[in-house]
Amino acid sequence: xxxxxxxxxxxxxxxxxxxxxxxxxxxxxxxxxxxxxxxxxxxxxxxxxxxxxxxxxxxxxxxxxxxxxxxxxxxxxxxxxxxxxxxxxxxxxxxxxxxxxxxxxxxxxxxxxxxxxxxxxxxxxxxxxxxxxxxxxxxxxxxxxxxxxxxxxxxxxxxxxxxxxxxxxxxxxxxxxxxxxxxxxxxxxxxxxxxxxxxxxxxxxxxxxxxxx
Amino acid sequence: xxxxxxxxxxxxxxxxxxxxxxxxxxxxxxxxxxxxxxxxxxxxxxxxxxxxxxxxxxxxxxxxxxxxxxxxxxxxxxxxxxxxxxxxxxxxxxxxxxxxxxxxxxxxxxxxxxxxxxxxxxxxxxxxxxxxxxxxxxxxxxxxxxxxxxxxxxxxxxxxxxxxxxxxxxxxxxxxxxxxxxxxxxxxxxxxxxxxxxxxx
Numbered sequence: 001x002x003x004x005x006x007x008x009x010x011x012x013x014x015x016x017x018x019x020x021x022x023x024x025x026x027x028x029x030x031x032x033x034x035x036x037x038x039x040x041x042x043x044x045x046x047x048x049x050x051x052x053x054x055x056x057x058x059x060x061x062x063x064x065x066x067x068x069x070x071x072x073x074x075x076x077x078x079x080x081x082x083x084x085x086x087x088x089x090x091x092x093x094x095x096x097x098x099x100x101x102x103x104x105x106x107x108x109x110x111x112x113x114x115x116x117x118x119x120x121x122x123x124x125x126x127x128x129x130x131x132x133x134x135x136x137x138x139x140x141x142x143x144x145x146x147x148x149x150x151x152x153x154x155x156x157x158x159x160x161x162x163x164x165x166x167x168x169x170x171x172x173x174x175x176x177x178x179x180x181x182x183x184x185x186x187x188x189x190x191x192x193x194x195x196x197x198x199x200x201x202x203x204x205x206x207x208x209x210x211x212x213x
Numbered sequence: 214x215x216x217x218x219x220x221x222x223x224x225x226x227x228x229x230x231x232x233x234x235x236x237x238x239x240x241x242x243x244x245x246x247x248x249x250x251x252x253x254x255x256x257x258x259x260x261x262x263x264x265x266x267x268x269x270x271x272x273x274x275x276x277x278x279x280x281x282x283x284x285x286x287x288x289x290x291x292x293x294x295x296x297x298x299x300x301x302x303x304x305x306x307x308x309x310x311x312x313x314x315x316x317x318x319x320x321x322x323x324x325x326x327x328x329x330x331x332x333x334x335x336x337x338x339x340x341x342x343x344x345x346x347x348x349x350x351x352x353x354x355x356x357x358x359x360x361x362x363x364x365x366x367x368x369x370x371x372x373x374x375x376x377x378x379x380x381x382x383x384x385x386x387x388x389x390x391x392x393x394x395x396x397x398x399x400x401x402x403x404x405x406x407x408x409x410x411x412x413x414x
Contacts, residue, residue, distance in 0.1 A: 179369040203283030203377040206306045206323025
């Protein structure tokens, strides 16, 4: 008798469940989907400094966050966004805390990044990271935003990496490439983006000497 | 007669205007005397000193009328002076040295903070020594400020000194001026006491 009731109740529960999901093909997860989310920006060169007193970002990075069903994900906090170098050659002061979005994602899952980066290194572009997920860097084609980043801090760390201090190691590196011509052009020390390495680049470097996070 | 006078007058006015305009041109010059504590520099001409005598030379920017973030130049030193050590301003980075060495040398200076280019601005103090290769009877020896690596124009060299303006980091050319060792030639002629006395007869 009891066994029969249990069976009936189980069948009813299963029926209810089936009725609830009937017609549902996908479910909104609210989790950031790296392939459905997008980031875009105009090309430019961003001069940064560990002290955070570099130039303004050359263009606004526009971001749209969507989940696996392409539904916008609203309310992601500004601090959950940051940038990394496309070739992982940037070192940020305070790690992901170096740069945030301008605000939380809106109802359309959209926000922007406009701020200056405090950090060191030189990279040919940046990628947007949201909640630890690199946008467009999953199964879909990787999106490397064409914002080149250059800091006067490019040496001083182990293996010729940035150490977040514009030091004599960085000065030596700059001096080895100064001027160009006559020396071969090294894009990473073209701080004023002239296509040559001149006194203007040297003075811009000098203005940030000894700067640190 | 009137035409001649008018011509002389016009020539004088033009000359005065040229001098005045030259004085306003951004320039770099070497001074033989200076008091950096008071930002005071004088004497662009000097006579020979005994061999081995120390001589500080002050390379000064004038009339740039902007905030200066950096400068580059070279100096052609005369045989009378040997440029030894150099002292750059505090908190400045330096690449190279001022000695032009035939046009393939020069110095680039980058200050950590923008400098006041509306007043005379000391860019470099050169600690030189008088060599003894100095005979004012042979005429003046020029001490010329020129461009960075001026013999390599088109390959990183420049004809004139260059300053960088803050905050836009624009590179602007100035004029390198000439200072003199032995400014005035002393004309001499060998003669005898009898010859001298004959001048007064």
